[in-house]
Amino acid sequence: MKIGVFGSAFDPITLGHMVSMEMIADRRGFDKMLLIPSSDTRIDKGRQLTANHHRMKMVELAIEDNSTFVTDDTEMKAAAWHSYTYFTMKALKEKYPEDDLYFVMGADNLPGLPNWEYGKELIENNRFVVMGREGFDMSDIIARDALLTKNEDRFDCLSKGVTVETSSSFIRSRILNGLSxxxxxxxxxxEYALENNLYSEQVDE
Structure with missing residues (x-):
């Protein structure tokens, strides 16, 4: 199988996430899209994430009618020091040894990719599908970084053709302030987020 790996905090999952995954799966012929929620032990997210079980439940509810989308708790179950993307991809390749895995990411993350924890190892050992984002020239970003240039054949860059990019932080802020x-x-x-008052107390940016 050809599998896309889509990692995010999903705090909460948005329709932007859903549209992006559907477009990528359709255009690249993925048999399955693995949704990998970030662990709440991650210290590089800049804020404390909503508890793992709440975010996983929101994702499960969002994708329950789409058989192509599948949740995976590999990162949530990993020890804190193994919750980085390099280790997540390594674990998934061991879990799906007969399949072709592609890490799906936004172009806004491409410039900083070489500086991620274990970024060099991640780049040199995986294949990527990079979704275009307004204001980010993917070819230029790759050309300006030696590590990305050296591994250019590992990056499949494409425009989604549709723009639905609402940030989770924007959504959390609106819920906090009683807006729709x-x-x-x-x-x-x-409905789950509101019933459990997940974003009604504070928003940490």
Whole structure:
């Protein structure tokens, strides 16, 4: 099988996530998209993430009618020092040894990729599908970085053809302030978030 690996905090999952994954899966012929929520032990996210079980439940509710999308808790279960993307991809390749895995990422993350924890190892041992984002010239970003240039054949860069890029932080802020996020978050996921008061107290940027 050809599998896309889509990692995110999913705090919460948004319709932007859903549209991006659907476009990528369709255009690159992925048989499966693995949704990998970040562990709440990650210290590089800049804030404390909502508890693992809440974020996983929101993702499960969002994708329950799409058989191509599958949740995976590999990173959530990893020890804190193994919760970085390099180790997640290594574990997934051991879990799916007969399949072709591609790490799916946004172009906004491409410039900083070489500086990720274990970024060099991640780049040299994996294949990537990079989704275009407004204001980011993917070819230029790769050309300006020696490590990315050296591994250019590992990067499949494409425009999604549709722009639905609502940030999770924007959604958390609107919920905190009692504003509507209808049509920004999958209905079942939003209902779960509101029922459990996940974003009603504070927003950490």
């Amino acid at each position: 996020v209808r049509y920004l978050v999958p209905d079942q996921s939003l």
